[in-house]
Amino acid sequence: MKPARMLRVLGLAGLGSLAAFSATAQDAGYYYGGLSVGQSRARIDDERITAGLLGAGLRTTTMSLDESDTAFKLFGGYQFNRYLAVEGGYFDLGKFGFTSTTVPAGTLNGQIKLRGFNLDLVGTLPLSERFSVIGRVGAQVARASDSFSGTGAVQVLSPNPSKRATNYKVGLGLQYEVNPSFLVRAEAERYRIDDAVGNRGDINMYSVSLVFPFGRTPAPAPRAMPVSTYVAPAPMAEAPRPVPPPVAPRQSASFSADSLFAFDAATLRPEGRSALDGFMAQLGGLQFDTIGIEGHTDRLGGAAYNQRLSLRRAEAVKDYFVVQGRVAPEKLRVSGKGESAPVTRPEDCKGQTATPQLIACLQPDRRVVVEVNGLR
Template sequence: MRLNHTKFTISFATLKPYLLMLLFILCILNAGIVRADENRGWYIGGALGKTKYDLDNRNIAEEIATDQFTVNSIESDTNDKGYKLFAGYQFNSHVSLEGGYFDLGKTDFTALVTPTGSLYGQSEFKGINLDLIGRVPFTEKLSGFGLIGVTYAKRNDSFAPSEAIFVANPNRDDKNFNPKIGLGLEYAFTPSWAARLEVERYRLNDAIDKKGYANFLSLGLVYKFGRKAAPVVAPAPAPAPVVRQQEYCTTLDIEFEIDNAAIQRAEKEKLAVVANFLNKYPATTAVIEGHTDDVGDTDRNLGLSQRRAESVVDYLAANYNIARNRLTATGYGESQPIADNATEDGKRHNRRIKAVISCANDIAGLQPLTARVTMALKMEYARNNADVAEEYYGELNRVGKFLNDNPDVTATVEGHTDNTSPATAVKVSQLRAQKVVDYLVEKAGVDRSRLTAEGFGLSRRYAYNSTETGRQQNRRVSIIINYPNP
């Protein structure tokens, strides 16, 4: 038998798939080798599969035959069954190290030669391996993996010549180190048991020390030690239906007349809402903040804002029995404007009370009284004039209809003036209010007993009298609806 022992060389093309697989494994190592988790532990397994050999049997036959014979044809059987057993340690969800034993089965060939004769050859491969495995979990149960490893394989060869063929050594064996790569899927039925489907490519040395391959497709079973199923927790009984607890908070904003701390009738409806909240939730408290515009002395404005806050506290305590220790009055003067003091509207918004009321939790839910309609109609007049202008007839008729539709309410008509003399101011403002009352009685059919006329002169300025626009706004009548106590 003639054997050619070629020099051992490896080209880049040969190593390329192994290098790519190694790069894949290194990436996974970088992602998770130092982060051990609940998936770590030992495991064992086994697999059965089919082997497909990729060996140059013609070249083997030609090398083994003597010089005076020529190979005419060759028939090969490159498929067989194989198995492997393995054990490994899984460091975490991504990385494990695995060793095992494999038997890839046999491959054989029959070569016909000239002069007449034949040569039958058979090789079988088995050995041990060590693999580095990188995993990529797809779902809680399914993961993919790649591996790169090294094998130490034993090859057993046997040759049976016929007629004129002669083989000097018909039986031989050899052992070699070679690399391997693989890809696969693993599905965990339980934390302890999993199925594995994988394909591996083994690098082999054939009978004449040429490089060949064996591709092994297998299906296996894996048992993982120390893995426990998650405890089954009995579902808790359905809770009795309840209304979701809600948090209720409220604030209050009311405005004041110029240089005045008295609470206007129209604002008392807002205070009724706040009082209902405080009575509904006796554990809540309120901070009543008083504010002014920036007209006048700063210290005087600070005192005015304090009086405004205290007037609200007094009103809530006297009319709704709110304990005073739940109410705090604080005056801020002109220091916290919410609008531009350069305009009349801005000044008016800054003359205010803000009530900040603590939050309350309630399962049943709060249904407070809403602020009822005040219909604070403002009617403007020429200087020292008390006649009702025709342009207000439509509004007054609507007020009359509201009063007739709601016989349990009353109305107060308030008259106001600008900076005329005090005596004239009171007289003119009272006359303005009275003429509106007369209109509602005579034209709208409202019972006079339900109407009250009051003149406030120039004591309740809506705007400053420093401009004609401000004076015009102060020459007015307001109609305030009064509701019976709930």
């Protein structure tokens, strides 16, 4: 076999740099397992087969090729953080073959089966909250089992050669997170293979994978921090009067935008919805006049864009309260402050380029503040 048209496996060189971002990962490490099913494709070197037969005094008249088959993988791995995992598994690339008809009259039949084990380093580059690009590079040990038979003028001297060899493998694909316990991948992979008769070539596998994380723990939701309230004492009077109920003029909580939303997005994450549910549960049956919702961003990006993003995030929180039936729409007030009210100081977070270190330093500025007014 000889190499098929080369896959353009882009981004594999970035696997090492992805590891540098591990400090910003949102999930703790977890184990996972899965299954891949797809199609494998090879390129049989018909010119070499024809030349070999001609050297034996046999001229090839026709040749039929079987260059594709069903392939599958069983795999398991450990995801260290959002960007890096190690994965091992068993693969079966199927079988490929040919039939050659010769003059003097005869036929030569050949078939190869390929299966083995692999160990890969898998890098993940998030594109959005659910979509990611994945790239892999690793080593695999494959066993090639050949089978040859001849009829008529064709005689086979070694009918069942086999060989086990270690080679590289690479791959590129997309991953979609259906939920924290179920992911779907679509991948193209290349396996470097040694057959058992002195040839080297590539097998390409195109597959769909189902991935099942075990015990995956999402990032904890932020806790609402109510402001302590002051209750004025009842006024002294000659005649006893009913003591008025305690008055809490306002209560507020600040939520990290990184927990409520994906980076540079305004769609609530599941853990963000849980945090908002917890805050509303603290209010219980208390009555109030209005709830103010303020969105804030860091200074990265343009001021006009940050203003719009902060307002969209505040409106997303408002819409969630309304859809859940927690608050009447007329009691909600939203505003976007953009980057105008940072929590951090310029001397603490220096620079203007969005490096991972600066993004992490400016995290307190990306927030949504919810303030309840007129509690009673």
